[in-house]
Amino acid sequence: MIAGSTTPRRLPTGIAGLDQIMLGGLPAERPTVLSGTAGSGKTVFALQFLAEGIRQFNEPGVFVTFEESTVDLRQGGASLGFDIQGWEDEGQWVFVDASPVPTEDDTVVGSYDFGALVARIEHAAKRTGAKRVCLDSLGAVYDRFRDPSVVRLELFKVASALKAMGVTSLLTVERPEEFGPISRLGVEEFVADNVLVLRNVLEREKRRRTIEVLKFRGQPHRSGEWLFTIVDKEGIVVIPISLMALRPHASSERVTTGNAVLDSMCSGGFYRDSVVVVSGPTGSGKTLMTSEFVAAGAASGERCVLLSFEESLEQLLRNAASWGIDLGALERAGKLKIICEYPEVASLEDHFVSMKEVIEEFSPQRVAIDNLSALERISTGRGIRDFIIGLASFLKQREVTSLITSTTTTLLGGPSVTESHISTLADGIILLRYVEYRSEVRRGVVVLKMRGAAHDKQILEFTIDDHGLHIGEPFRGLSGILGLTRSLTAELDLGSDSSSL
């Protein structure tokens, strides 16, 4: 393949989150191979690539199917919210039906080429003015024409013809296993400049879909696997949404934490666009802190969202009432939206998408999430990390002040898994701890980290009563209160380089 002397333009796919990891989109006017095992989402991806082209960029498309019938594809499209038939009627979408004719056998006598296929694609592309072409899937071609070397050569010619047409094309191929060769028969070799890999891995009894940009003509792209999910009526959503949009926080405006003493411990409150984590053992006051946080927001005229993955709505309202906070009234006033869900009702990716939707729809200035550790139950280690990164960057991008709780596993402290994941992204970390003091168990609070601000590093005692949380005096003459947190702090310091992800 001749090395291009110029950097190829990128064509944005329009698939949520995908263009960010590809740093702009697919290489324009080039073929890209999309490889994946059965059920990894290749056809959905291909359908959506064309659909978003029409919906967002007014770019017509041609879909060449070697396997599924056009009837099935239209139906599949409809379930994703794509009106393929409508676009066909408008001349924006054309199928080139190269699926096998069921009643006829193909007998091969002598040599042949794929001239007819190329002629049909060219015809369809010319007729519609197509900018995007999908071929789904090349594996089916190998199954029909037995001689792999002929097929490989002919597909190479098809790929060259696609380049000559100046269309951006996506060619799907099957791979036999998740971490083996890219495709069964080395199909990718002829367009190996650009390769995307979809995976659908079963890990600890959870399905995890990922996409990876394997290569891109030596052009820059985000490396590694990225989580995605397939949503009804929407299609593929890649999770760490616009990671590069993650900027060091820009707001110098301070907002109240919901507690006057905590405000002064943070030298004036949280920054408007910060993500703050509250970590503590069960019953230490995390839910109270989130309730006060949203109540204070609503009182100062902000719109707030409270997402609870631990308690039912009734429980939540009752608890808040016992601290003198009327969350129900705030909700009725339209200042607060409360969503209570069991983590187990959906996958982590689906939770992410629905949280994102709620936040986009309600456009709050404040979001409280209680509790991240509950979500950890439905996830694998890698999954929760991507989730947190995606969520934190999404919240920061929208300049939402957010308070996220995390439960430590031991009563007297120690880091939790979620904590170590979020520590690099969080602008602030507040620890709540049980403290054994003069034969009594008391509660202590410390602001461990508050980015860009001097803050009080003392461990202060606090109490909880029917008026909420009261922070008092520092503990005197005590050390080791933070328990295992020394390792956490070490991690925080090291963590800064991984935020450059």
Place this chain on the structure above:
Amino acid sequence: MSSYRFRLFVTGETGRSHQAADNLRELCETRVAGLYELEVIDVLDHPERAEEDKIIATPTVIRLVPLPLKRVIGDLSDLELAAMAFDLPDNRGAPDAEVGRP
């Protein structure tokens, strides 16, 4: 009414296209002379015809009559094999072999 009808799809005026047409004609002339019709379609001129018949590879021959439809892909360089694929009678050098056939 011909006993045999063939439709041949080719791509352009290439050696392979001519080869396929010549082979098919020779096959018909030697085996079903006077009993066949042959239509040649160049997909570069008529891509919509290739679309209708869902043709991917060229040359492709479709035997339209008699039914069932049969498709043979390739330039038919092996005439024996092609004759078998199209189920054509073998009457070369045995003109009377037709007797007794319908």
